[in-house]
Amino acid sequence: MLLHLSTWPEVEAYLKQSTGIIFPIGSTEQHGPIGAIGTDAICAEAIARGVGEATQAIVAPTINVGMALHHTAFPGTISLRPSTLIQVIRDYVTSLTRAGFTKFFFINGHGGNIATLKAAFSETYAVLNDLQVPNGDRVQCRVANWFTCSSVYKLAKELYGNEEGSHATPSEVAVTQYLYPEAIKQAPLSKEVASGHPIYGAADFRRRYPDGRMGSNSALATPEHGKQFYDLAVKELSNAYLEFLSGE
Amino acid sequence: MLLHLSTWPEVEAYLKQSTGIIFPIGSTEQHGPIGAIGTDAICAEAIARGVGEATQAIVAPTINVGMALHHTAFPGTISLRPSTLIQVIRDYVTSLTRAGFTKFFFINGHGGNIATLKAAFSETYAVLNDLQVPNGDRVQCRVANWFTCSSVYKLAKELYGNEEGSHATPSEVAVTQYLYPEAIKQAPLSKEVASGHPIYGAADFRRRYPDGRMGSNSALATPEHGKQFYDLAVKELSNAYLEFLSGE
Amino acid sequence: MLLHLSTWPEVEAYLKQSTGIIFPIGSTEQHGPIGAIGTDAICAEAIARGVGEATQAIVAPTINVGMALHHTAFPGTISLRPSTLIQVIRDYVTSLTRAGFTKFFFINGHGGNIATLKAAFSETYAVLNDLQVPNGDRVQCRVANWFTCSSVYKLAKELYGNEEGSHATPSEVAVTQYLYPEAIKQAPLSKEVASGHPIYGAADFRRRYPDGRMGSNSALATPEHGKQFYDLAVKELSNAYLEFLSGE
């Protein structure tokens, strides 16, 4: 059930059965020479919708732009500052808590979002308490990264070994290829690819990772791999969501 | 050209030909008993992509959640506070200005966004100046509402007369039906529908507009009408975008 | 009744009869070679006081500085950022709501304030709800521009035709001349005056409108015209205020 295709009376009815909601959150950031800028949002959205179908959960519109400040030296990247993203999450969760939702499950496609999301959850719990929002003290937020699912991780290692890398990975590119086969890109990739550097500011990042990839060989991706990753992630995160829902 | 399906080298190449970008912006808010909660985002996104195709412009990911505080007494509505939305717009525009974009065309599906968008543009111009962002003093932002296109307005009046209303209108519902025929909703609509009240806070809004519609008979919508509205809006806004681009 | 000349027991007594209050809001910004920098505040204040007398309403101190970022490339202009003005309005309205006021009528002299004011109203309604301020859900804010009164507009067209323009207009200059005849300024005005350009940042504005006027011939103003505009605006806005007060 997709929130954006539902009516408010349908949401009202849904809330009688469940107070859980799934938020896809990605990023709009460079993914190397052949990875799509929307990779993180595309993967998160598709997987979240798969989870929604499998679990009868409502899926909210995708947060397309996340915390990607370190990628902003590459054109096409859009980033919120962490302080902005915290307010965005606070506003989203507060709006829906007032309607009766209490379990917020963020299916995340971007490692760079995790820290800010967790900070935002803490901030939001305090706001809900400060404002005495009804049932605010029962609100629970959880971030679940599809790319750290153990089944996903295992397959990525099997298929790509060290060439999986950590940004513009073949696994995430594969998922986008499965979903948008018409948008598969070709470009020469340097054999050598930087890896292992810590992440600081945007200019520093581009100096260290000149084509945007971090240790990955995005060219190994195939749409067929993408389907496998998608299926594994949907299955594992569906279980995780149901467990989250049933947790006290 | 969709930003989220492009690579950063493609964006770099695009910038050599154009510094314009289109942002769909909608809202996630109740649209009465049969209108989809995502109506404003759905319409803005589709029309923006149509304009992007017609004009060879790059289209950014949709801003799905806007300023809908007055709808938050209905479940399913999500809203940013104006102060949050201002920071979001500031972050988006600043990110892309640093990459070389200077013309930001927001195709908007929600009347409630307009004031905050305009405030955000002013705030952003000042930030770009304060931070001395290169070419920041040449940045131009424009909001273009598909639903106030004269051709759209004319057709809506012809088809629906006063039953067009001003929220959960048959015209916007029609566009969603054209795009998502599988999600057409049926529900009994009261003959009487409130209209003409000013908009204040959320509780007040729900008291005045108990089913969420503002003077509209959403049931008049058909997918065929939706296609007509879509075509008119794409055409008119394509011209508007090209004019915006060519303006000094 | 002027708030600043009243005592708190007088305000307490007033609140037993009315919960309405009038706020003049203007701007401190360049108004071309012969228009006063305080034009927007001067006009708003005088007209608001006229309305206050005509309707027995209490009139608050004038908000002299508004959102005029686009004028800041001309010396003497002072502007709040939109995000600041939102907090100012939030503070004003919250202070007075706690005292019992519920109807806030902003008589506005500056087009550039409108968007931010509307955003501020939305933000404020949400704050009042968040903080559970007593009667907060009944608070209503309205912006009424004296210069868009239909009677004012009609007279301006009759007197000046297209030379009315849209900034440093003869009509607003005339009102200041009526109120401060001792401060009438003379300066050569170029025959050619820029007009019709959209408004972006401050440097851009000054490039497009080198002497600050937007399509106006301020020199057509006379104190006698000013009195006419003043009278029309007071009359029309008095009716608007009473209608606002009596609205549910």
Next chain:
Amino acid sequence: MLLHLSTWPEVEAYLKQSTGIIFPIGSTEQHGPIGAIGTDAICAEAIARGVGEATQAIVAPTINVGMALHHTAFPGTISLRPSTLIQVIRDYVTSLTRAGFTKFFFINGHGGNIATLKAAFSETYAVLNDLQVPNGDRVQCRVANWFTCSSVYKLAKELYGNEEGSHATPSEVAVTQYLYPEAIKQAPLSKEVASGHPIYGAADFRRRYPDGRMGSNSALATPEHGKQFYDLAVKELSNAYLEFLSGE
């Protein structure tokens, strides 16, 4: 020279002779049973204009609303939060520094503003430095309270002794009576008046000071006294302003 009655070319000319500007700042807050709510703004404005005339300085529009949170339990009081007032001062000073002003002299009518003003000055110096505003490192802000002028203080002691008190004082009421003799108020004042309590929150303040006065007998004020105070303050602050201007 009043900023709001000047044109921008006049300000441009002024800046060739002086980069100083005077800001009246007051408050909109209860002043006991017979003191006007605008007392602090009225006094600051009039005295600032007197200083402006005496020193050929430009006088900006009055900041009517200051930091009066502790008075907000009395109806009619309006207050900015300190965090808001800091942003307001930052915006004012930044706007004018970009135009060439460097010496900002705040003539203040309200003790409660002092701490926040000083905090705001520090914040603003840092902003000017952060943003590398031209000449920003030469900006100087000063707060000068008319009511702490030694000549004023001496006269108040002579005329009223301990009955001067510290809020709704006969001296400040006298100045308003001199300026607005038509608005002199009468009301029975309790002989006993609280004094000497520290100031905490608004509810606490009203418990301690039930009629709003702090140790003062406002009824001792006369318009004649007011003129004396006005003259002394204008003289002493004119000297202070000139000294401020000539300081390196």
Next chain:
Amino acid sequence: MLLHLSTWPEVEAYLKQSTGIIFPIGSTEQHGPIGAIGTDAICAEAIARGVGEATQAIVAPTINVGMALHHTAFPGTISLRPSTLIQVIRDYVTSLTRAGFTKFFFINGHGGNIATLKAAFSETYAVLNDLQVPNGDRVQCRVANWFTCSSVYKLAKELYGNEEGSHATPSEVAVTQYLYPEAIKQAPLSKEVASGHPIYGAADFRRRYPDGRMGSNSALATPEHGKQFYDLAVKELSNAYLEFLSGE
């Protein structure tokens, strides 16, 4: 009783006897050629702990970094902006008010903190009221500077006369020497030392006060003096704290 060495059940027990708490607040800023950068925090912390012992009060961890923007042109200085410090104080006081504390006594070692602290107290009282924090309307905050104790001031004048100055004073350096005799510094001090200049921005400060001292001869300090100052301050502030506690 030191908060950081206590357990939460001990704090719970303490609250049954007292709702007061002492906060040392200092600064991390240059103190001239021989004064320690931590002088203000060191003095405040030690004296606060002395007061805590003398009065059986709980002492919170030291706020080491305060408002020292004007010292930031000297290496080693760390400063919060006033707007940040206000939020810090708001968070501290709100956290502890929810636990039952109502009397907050800030023992302060830095003149530059005073204005922002007072602004922060006002902001915090309003937040406590806005959020309806239980007993929030009874919260009282007080800043007490050890260096303005009359006994301290008197001794400083006796020992140093005008060479006490107003920053990097021998009295505060003496206290640090008493506490950290192993860290006494030697360096040639110019005979001439700037004094009497007002304080504006950081670059301006360093121009006026090239070695960081303000009118002081820090070299007069001795550990023995330090003990005397320490004893006087502890005694006087212990009385002040007890008086604060017993005040209604």
Next chain:
Amino acid sequence: MLLHLSTWPEVEAYLKQSTGIIFPIGSTEQHGPIGAIGTDAICAEAIARGVGEATQAIVAPTINVGMALHHTAFPGTISLRPSTLIQVIRDYVTSLTRAGFTKFFFINGHGGNIATLKAAFSETYAVLNDLQVPNGDRVQCRVANWFTCSSVYKLAKELYGNEEGSHATPSEVAVTQYLYPEAIKQAPLSKEVASGHPIYGAADFRRRYPDGRMGSNSALATPEHGKQFYDLAVKELSNAYLEFLSGE
């Protein structure tokens, strides 16, 4: 070398040899019935100073209060909101970057700080870039948790097995006992201790963890263990710091 015991000329000299600085960061939060409220700050401070000595690095004053919102239902806890802590870190790092520091090593004693610290680093890199702070693009921040050092972790497992838990752990209590043997606390600890629950808001946390411990048997701690943990952490983090310093 301790920043707070150094003079500014000493810092200036230090900067010629190194641009690194160590920040201890802890928390002020409940640590169960026998753990000190300052545990996290105490451990971080002592270990940071040990690292400073071992590596000749300058050590800044301890950030005593961190992000502990989830512990605020226990008396004595003080927490910053994440949005506040982000501004604090931004202010600290910006102050010191202007002085020439570029390598910021945060030795952290509290798991709850990690997410917000990482968000703060991202925000700060962007601010440094936005403000064009000299060398700002070379600034590097790193968080290093003493309790996740592999040597520490190994010893904790050896000594305590599963009774180490994850909050109010015997290992961290042991370090405080080593440092403050005079403050060792005794109290009956329930055999049963909650563990494994996720962390949401403060009220929820206290419901799940009624005495504040998370799966730990704090009573296993001894001062001798504490010394061992301290030594291991200092050694491991000294290496980590040197590696950080020498990294490009």
